[in-house]
Amino acid sequence: MLGTRLPETRDMSLPAASPRQVIRNxxxxxxxxxxxxxxxxxxASFAGLFxxxxASPFLYLDYFGLSPSTYPLVFGVNVVVIALSNRVNIYLLRKRTPQQNLRLGLLIQLIAALGLVAATALxxxxxxxxxxxxxxxxxxxxLITPNAISSLLDHFGHISATATALLGAFSLLAARSRE
Structure with missing residues (x-):
């Protein structure tokens, strides 16, 4: 359905990229x-998420002994926090650059990861x-994903499909390697 309703954004007067050009991109x-x-x-963020x-069913149900009725609530809060951080990102972008928000998200994520490692080690x-x-x-x-994509496309707007395809492929490969 969408294929029949959305207009083509590529300038149709230009030839399609050759395989050699795709490789160069x-x-x-x-x-x-x-x-x-x-x-x-x-x-890396997606790898941690996945x-x-x-691991969350084992961690929450077996290790911590949460009930099966409580687990979805504890798990679902993560989705809410992701949505909230996306809204915070939009607010912060009024006065900050995407790179600043990206660094903030990475710093908070690093601190949280180090906290988890420390709690486990201790x-x-x-x-x-x-x-x-x-x-x-x-x-x-x-905070991380939208700002990283925006920053990436600042450099590769002319080949945005290639850049975002690589970002998606690397993200899925990293996430898959963690399963």
Whole structure:
């Protein structure tokens, strides 16, 4: 349905990219240090998110002994925090750059991850400590992903499909490797 209703955005008077040009486009993104930093930031965040999604039933139900009726509520709060951080991102963008918000999200995510590691290493990982740290970690996807994409496209607006395809591929590969 959408294919029949949405207009083509590519200038149809221009020829389609040759296979050689497509390879050059991918290579230009892959060789761009800053662009790959944005891609890796999103990929690492998604890897952490999917590691949590995969491990959360064991962590919450078996390890912490949550009831099956409570688990969806504790798990679902993470989705709410992601949505809220996305709204906070929109608000912060009035006075801050996407790179500043991205760095903020990465810093908070790093602090949350270090807190989880410390709680585990010190054997003080309780539900009251783990749940807020996990919510902080996962919630930062709402700050990291949109700002990383925006920053990436600042460099590759002319080949935006290539850049976002690589970002998506790296994110899914990183997430898949954590399952």
């Amino acid at each position: 991918y290579a230009s993104v892959l060789k761009h240090r800053e662009g790959m930093g944005y891609i890796c930031a999103v990929a 590691a949590f999604v995969t 054997d003080i990982a309780t539900l009251a400590i783990v749940v807020p740290l996990v919510m902080l970690f996962t919630g930062m996807i709402g």
